[in-house]
Amino acid sequence: MKxxxxxxxxxxxxxxxxxxxxxxxxxxxxxxxxxxxxxTILHSAFLDPSIKETxxxxxxxxxxxxxxxxxxxxxxxxxxxxxxxxxxGPEGDFKLYLKLFKERYxxxxxxxxxxxxxxxxxxxxxxxxxxxxxxxxxxxxNAIHQGKSFDEGTLGEDIVNIxxxxxxxxxxxxxxxxxxxxxxxxxxxxxxxxxGELIIIAGFEGSGKSLVSMNxxxxxxxxxxxxxxxxxxFNDSGSNVLYISLEMPRxxxxxxxxxxxLNKRMVSCIGQIPFTDLRxxxxxxxxxxxxxxxxxxxxxxxxxxxxxxxxxxxxxxxxDIEAKILEVQDxxxxxxxxxxYIGLMKGAEDAADWQAQGAIAAGLHEVARVYDVPIVSPCxxxxxxxAGHSLNNQKYNTTRLARASGISHNAxxxxxxxxxxxxxxYQDMPFQIVKMRDAERGELQFVKDFAxxxxxxxxxxxxxxxxxxxxIGIENVASESDND
Numbered sequence: 001m002k003x004x005x006x007x008x009x010x011x012x013x014x015x016x017x018x019x020x021x022x023x024x025x026x027x028x029x030x031x032x033x034x035x036x037x038x039x040t041i042l043h044s045a046f047l048d049p050s051i052k053e054t055x056x057x058x059x060x061x062x063x064x065x066x067x068x069x070x071x072x073x074x075x076x077x078x079x080x081x082x083x084x085x086x087x088x089g090p091e092g093d094f095k096l097y098l099k100l101f102k103e104r105y106x107x108x109x110x111x112x113x114x115x116x117x118x119x120x121x122x123x124x125x126x127x128x129x130x131x132x133x134x135x136x137x138x139x140x141x142n143a144i145h146q147g148k149s150f151d152e153g154t155l156g157e158d159i160v161n162i163x164x165x166x167x168x169x170x171x172x173x174x175x176x177x178x179x180x181x182x183x184x185x186x187x188x189x190x191x192x193x194x195x196g197e198l199i200i201i202a203g204f205e206g207s208g209k210s211l212v213s214m215n216x217x218x219x220x221x222x223x224x225x226x227x228x229x230x231x232x233x234f235n236d237s238g239s240n241v242l243y244i245s246l247e248m249p250r251x252x253x254x255x256x257x258x259x260x261x262l263n264k265r266m267v268s269c270i271g272q273i274p275f276t277d278l279r280x281x282x283x284x285x286x287x288x289x290x291x292x293x294x295x296x297x298x299x300x301x302x303x304x305x306x307x308x309x310x311x312x313x314x315x316x317x318x319x320d321i322e323a324k325i326l327e328v329q330d331x332x333x334x335x336x337x338x339x340x341y342i343g344l345m346k347g348a349e350d351a352a353d354w355q356a357q358g359a360i361a362a363g364l365h366e367v368a369r370v371y372d373v374p375i376v377s378p379c380x381x382x383x384x385x386x387a388g389h390s391l392n393n394q395k396y397n398t399t400r401l402a403r404a405s406g407i408s409h410n411a412x413x414x415x416x417x418x419x420x421x422x423x424x425x426y427q428d429m430p431f432q433i434v435k436m437r438d439a440e441r442g443e444l445q446f447v448k449d450f451a452x453x454x455x456x457x458x459x460x461x462x463x464x465x466x467x468x469x470x471x472i473g474i475e476n477v478a479s480e481s482d483n484d
């Protein structure tokens with residue numbers, strides 16, 4: 001069924017999500033002989049860490065030349081045009097075509113086994129060889145429907161690639177950083193957040209977990225640009241960010257109001273402006289100038305990188321988050337997604353369903369993998385169980401996450417903001433690393449400036465600043481309920 005090959009490949013070229021699904025669950029052998037080479041080359045380019053996209057016909061021809069497939073260029077060019085002419089229907093149809101595609105390959109394997117058995121059984125048959133073939137085909141049939149990855153082999157087979165990769169990265173280290181949070185002590189550990197990762201920030205109510213998420217989003221968006229950067233000198237160090245708020249309104253929708261909203265918080269953070277004075281319209285002259293400068297920067301920088309804020313209702317599901325990512329992805333290449341927060345998603349607030357948040361985390365992690373973006377989401381920490389309900393000397397680990405250990409099981413990194421009795425009296429923010437797959441656990445120290453909606457990493461502050469209190473100012477205390 002040649003048309004099925006073309007339909008599958010048409011979706012792969014049109015939709016990155018479809019190509020990602022194929023790369024995880026389909027081998028070239030699934031295709032008819034006519035299209036095996038086409039998929040091999042398309043797949044090879046997609047897995048190239050410097051590309052990670054499906055290529056246009058012209059670019060794919062250039063990739064053939066650069067990757068040793070030059071002899072196939074004419075054939076691949078004709079097939080690309082043939083696939084494009086096939087076209088695609090609704091994106092949901094891909095699931096049906098993929099099901100039929102896998103079933104077709106299943107039948108090929110069964111037919112092959114049948115032929116082997118009918119032709120191979122005789123008095124001289126090597127029964128061990130027949131049994132091995134039966135086991136091999138059975139394993140491959142199971143893999144078809146389990147959607148397993150087919151990147152496999154020995155460590156020794158891959159060691160040359162690892163050695164070459166190190167040499168390339170060591171000469172171009174800036175090209176291989178993930179999305180940076182602007183918190184140097186954290187970025188030095190992680191080298192940034194990478195596509196497919198789920199990062200959880202946990203803490204008690206009012207601990208500042210949403211504020212940390214917002215600061216990371218803003219820092220990732222701005223990169224090394226500042227409000228003092230001339231528009232003509234903006235650099236490309238920032239990323240497009242999708243920020244999904246399930247708790248706080250995005251804006252006042254053009255209505256004149258001193259009410260709080262997320263966009264106003266972001267302006268306060270970007271300009272280091274006292275939030276309460278901004279809301280009340282009573283900024284002092286110095287802060288007023290910073291506000292004006294911030295507004296101009298945001299308007300100009302929006303032409304370079306987007307910080308897209310989506311105010312969605314509580315109770316949305318993982319499918320709704322995925323739909324929003326797909327919608328926004330049509331207009332910009334998303335570098336980071338923040339979902340604020342996991343405890344407000346569909347099913348998560350049902351105290352009787354302790355598995356719900358774990359299932360939501362699994363869904364968000366899968367979305368992160370499919371769309372190759374890092375997703376950050378805050379999460380509640382269970383209250384202390386001791387009789388005095390003191391927050392002092394609490395033990396922080398993955399079992400403290402909102403009733404569901406499944407959250408940490410599905411996360412690549414889990415951070416917990418430490419809380420103490422009378423937390424508002426403390427300027428520092430102890431930041432516990434309770435899970436990090438690529439580094440050891442430990443503690444980082446950040447600094448709170450809730451009045452300006454800011455969280456600072458002391459190691460990120462210029463060494464010329466001798467007094468942290470002078471740098472932050474005295475308005476660094478805010479109520480816990482305002483800074484979840």
